[in-house]
Amino acid sequence: MSNEELNQFRAETTAWLEANCPPSQRQPIVREEQIWGGRRRVFPSAEAQQWFEACRDKGYTAPEWPSEYGGAGLSPAQAKVLQQEMAKMGCRPPLYCQGLWMLGPALLVYGNEAQKREHLTAICRGEIRWAQGYSEPSAGSDLANLKTKAEDCGDHFLVNGTKIWTTKADEADWIFCLVRTSDSTPKQAGISFLLIDMATEGVSTSPIPLISGESEFCQTFFDNVKVPKANLVGELNGGWAVAKELLKHERKMMAAFDGMLEKPAMELLELAHYAVGLDDSGALADSELRSDMARHLMREKAMGQLGERIYWQGKAKQVDPRLPLLMKHLGTSEAQAKDELILRALGDEGLSMDDPAISEGLRKMVKQWAFNKALTIAGGTSEVQLNIIAKRALGMPSVESKS
Amino acid sequence: MILNEEQLMLKETVAQFFAEQAPIERLRELGIAPLSESYDRTLWSEMAALGLTGITVPEEFEGLNFGWMAVGAIAQEAGRRLVASPFLSSVVFAQNVLLNCGSRNQIERLLPTLMSGEVTASVAIDEGRFFGPATIVASESDDGLSGIKTRVLNGQTSDVLLCVAKRSSGALGVALISSVNAKVSVDAKRSMDLHGHANITLDGIPNTDVEWLAGDSVEAGLTKAIDQATIVLAAEMMGSAREALERTVDYLGEREQFDVKLGTFQALQHRCAQMFCELELAESAVSAALTGVDHGAPNLSALASSAKALANDCFTLISSEAVQLHGGMGVTEEMDIGLFMKRSRVCNQLLGSSSYHRDRFAHLNGF
Numbered sequence: 001m002s003n004e005e006l007n008q009f010r011a012e013t014t015a016w017l018e019a020n021c022p023p024s025q026r027q028p029i030v031r032e033e034q035i036w037g038g039r040r041r042v043f044p045s046a047e048a049q050q051w052f053e054a055c056r057d058k059g060y061t062a063p064e065w066p067s068e069y070g071g072a073g074l075s076p077a078q079a080k081v082l083q084q085e086m087a088k089m090g091c092r093p094p095l096y097c098q099g100l101w102m103l104g105p106a107l108l109v110y111g112n113e114a115q116k117r118e119h120l121t122a123i124c125r126g127e128i129r130w131a132q133g134y135s136e137p138s139a140g141s142d143l144a145n146l147k148t149k150a151e152d153c154g155d156h157f158l159v160n161g162t163k164i165w166t167t168k169a170d171e172a173d174w175i176f177c178l179v180r181t182s183d184s185t186p187k188q189a190g191i192s193f194l195l196i197d198m199a200t201e202g203v204s205t206s207p208i209p210l211i212s213g214e215s216e217f218c219q220t221f222f223d224n225v226k227v228p229k230a231n232l233v234g235e236l237n238g239g240w241a242v243a244k245e246l247l248k249h250e251r252k253m254m255a256a257f258d259g260m261l262e263k264p265a266m267e268l269l270e271l272a273h274y275a276v277g278l279d280d281s282g283a284l285a286d287s288e289l290r291s292d293m294a295r296h297l298m299r300e301k302a303m304g305q306l307g308e309r310i311y312w313q314g315k316a317k318q319v320d321p322r323l324p325l326l327m328k329h330l331g332t333s334e335a336q337a338k339d340e341l342i343l344r345a346l347g348d349e350g351l352s353m354d355d356p357a358i359s360e361g362l363r364k365m366v367k368q369w370a371f372n373k374a375l376t377i378a379g380g381t382s383e384v385q386l387n388i389i390a391k392r393a394l395g396m397p398s399v400e401s402k403s
Numbered sequence: 404m405i406l407n408e409e410q411l412m413l414k415e416t417v418a419q420f421f422a423e424q425a426p427i428e429r430l431r432e433l434g435i436a437p438l439s440e441s442y443d444r445t446l447w448s449e450m451a452a453l454g455l456t457g458i459t460v461p462e463e464f465e466g467l468n469f470g471w472m473a474v475g476a477i478a479q480e481a482g483r484r485l486v487a488s489p490f491l492s493s494v495v496f497a498q499n500v501l502l503n504c505g506s507r508n509q510i511e512r513l514l515p516t517l518m519s520g521e522v523t524a525s526v527a528i529d530e531g532r533f534f535g536p537a538t539i540v541a542s543e544s545d546d547g548l549s550g551i552k553t554r555v556l557n558g559q560t561s562d563v564l565l566c567v568a569k570r571s572s573g574a575l576g577v578a579l580i581s582s583v584n585a586k587v588s589v590d591a592k593r594s595m596d597l598h599g600h601a602n603i604t605l606d607g608i609p610n611t612d613v614e615w616l617a618g619d620s621v622e623a624g625l626t627k628a629i630d631q632a633t634i635v636l637a638a639e640m641m642g643s644a645r646e647a648l649e650r651t652v653d654y655l656g657e658r659e660q661f662d663v664k665l666g667t668f669q670a671l672q673h674r675c676a677q678m679f680c681e682l683e684l685a686e687s688a689v690s691a692a693l694t695g696v697d698h699g700a701p702n703l704s705a706l707a708s709s710a711k712a713l714a715n716d717c718f719t720l721i722s723s724e725a726v727q728l729h730g731g732m733g734v735t736e737e738m739d740i741g742l743f744m745k746r747s748r749v750c751n752q753l754l755g756s757s758s759y760h761r762d763r764f765a766h767l768n769g770f
Binding site: 269273278282284290291293294295299303305309312318326329385387389393395396397 | 405406655656663667669672676680683684686688712764765768769770
């Protein structure tokens with residue numbers, strides 16, 4: 001697309017956003033007002049519903065997906081323009097959904113036509129909310145060790161087992177699962193990718209209380225659950241490839257998590273001014289915190305610059321495939337570094353998650369500190385990331401190889 | 404943020420040139436040369452022949468206009484071989500002090516011989532133990548220009564000194580003086596990385612022997628030149644750090660203990676992977692800063708401070724780990740890896756330590 005056409009698109013996009021994004025939907029997002037869609041969806045306000053529906057009808061809930069599946073069919077360059085213009089105007093993301101970030105991109109690659117039509121459309125339209133069923137109590141980092149079994153019963157699979165860390169499974173409608181369909185070795189070769197309607201008899205789910213005082217994650221149980229054969233994505237016993245495709249998107253999403261989340265009541269700098277104060281020279285009164293904050297802010301900025309480098313490399317077809325491997329580990333550990341600085345700056349006000357004498361905004365930051373400890377665990381622990389970097393980016397030898 | 408095709412070609416040419424002409428043995432030869440030498444003159448004239456000695460100069464002054472990403476790429480390649488040359492001190496720092504702070508007449512008069520490499524210049528800015536342009540004491544008076552300047556890079560071989568000093572008005576100025584002036588005494592040094600610098604005493608240089616740079620905004624121009632040099636030094640450090648990490652990963656892939664390659668041990672793999680993360684993070688800050696120079700970024704000082712602080716921390720980490728992971732060989736003089744560690748500690752002090760840059764960054768951001 002020529003620059004001229006792109007500029008034309010930008011002008012149209014700006015005009016469309018101006019006309020369709022109500023003022024309340026240009027306010028920073030708060031968690032309670034995120035729209036996750038699904039059969040049980042409720043809208044926090046009429047304007048939120050109006051904004052969601054406008055985006056849905058325009059295909060802007062999934063801008064880069066083909067329009068026949070409910071997307072807008074934008075090119076990456078156009079999608080970037082849309083993203084830039086939405087950011088400029090402060091438009092809220094119209095839809096939050098694991099289906100959008102994770103399942104959809106994998107279905108586009110591995111799904112058959114009927115699956116794409118049924119599921120991609122329902123995702124874009126916010127009609128179905130998805131959960132992810134990967135980890136199991138005995139299969140965390142060693143995901144291939146999963147035991148949830150799908151037995152071939154002719155026209156359907158019979159599924160038995162349990163999945164853990166299923167984010168918001170108690171509010172989800174469908175779950176995409178890795179299941180064991182063969183005991184062949186290696187373990188990866190006996191895994192299939194199944195889509196399961198959680199309304200099916202035998203599916204139950206219970207939330208897991210976390211150190212943040214919340215229950216984002218659940219455990220989901222499958223007890224003789226019948227799943228139609230048509231819900232198999234990709235080849236039988238070929239689920240590992242689908243899972244890997246999907247994991248790429250999960251890692252990308254986790255690295256970019258920051259922008260999707262509710263903005264904290266105060267940014268780090270403002271918080272430090274408020275809680276710690278400046279001395280006569282205009283420097284933060286806690287010199288060690290000040291130095292650590294400078295260090296963090298530089299690194300946080302550099303994370304963004306690393307993302308920019310990757311973007312420009314892609315544009316110039318000079319891709320260094322090693323760089324995306326670093327994003328998850330670096331991004332999540334820097335997010336945790338920020339949480340630690342926040343806690344240090346808060347002092348006394350950072351010691352409780354539920355003291356009503358402390359403002360809700362500050363307490364949310366404390367909860368966030370605890371919750372974000374999951375960032376370096378979920379979606380491939382930092383340790384697994386380092387294994388991958390050592391092998392794939394640095395070409396370090398595997399344990400087996402002695403030569 | 405990335406190199407264009409022309410810049411990539413230049414980078415390849417320069418990489419090959421340094422690999423052939425400036426192996427680390429060349430630096431070791433310099434290490435046993437008289438203190439009055441601070442670089443290999445044959446190498447320097449070859450660098451000039453390649454056009455590197457005027458690489459930062461804009462088209463307006465007959466430069467090649469390659470852009471600062473290219474300048475950074477050259478510095479990186481030099482860093483890989485720990486090349487000792489006046490590239491940073493004269494080409495990047497001194498020439499840009501002249502470009503940013505000089506009058507048009509001064510630039511046109513002085514720049515051509517600097518660009519050709521026939522003449523080299525050095526900026527005398529440090530005083531005392533640490534880099535700190537805010538506390539400069541050297542000053543102009545009726546008795547002439549006096550002060551003690553430390554760590555003047557390649558100071559023993561510089562023909563021209565650009566001395567940062569206080570004017571009678573109290574503002575900072577840049578005095579152009581000849582290094583052979585009778586009132587200039589040069590104490591040549593070689594730091595542990597085998598690169599040369601000098602401590603220079605200015606003992607009342609007669610005002611008639613001093614020419615002050617007379618551009619429109621000397622202080623702002625000086626700040627910009629310091630930022631430019633800081634960013635290019637950071638780029639050079641990234642090249643050295645990358646080389647040190649690659650040498651380490653290669654070593655772990657060869658050395659066997661307990662009947663396996665050391666590189667198979669997860670404890671060592673994780674340390675290398677962590678170093679690679681730090682390397683690319685810092686590299687990103689450096690690329691952003693180089694791009695910032697190209698685009699005239701208004702926040703260049705913050706970009707420069709980020710780049711240098713991250714480069715300092717990253718190169719310190721990688722060079723220390725490199726020595727450790729080379730085991731006993733790491734502490735032998737025979738291996739080059741120790742030179743990378745020494746170079747990192749010298750670079751840390753040049754143009755500002757991490758403490759200096761974090762403090763400056765905090766001030767620039769209002770905390």
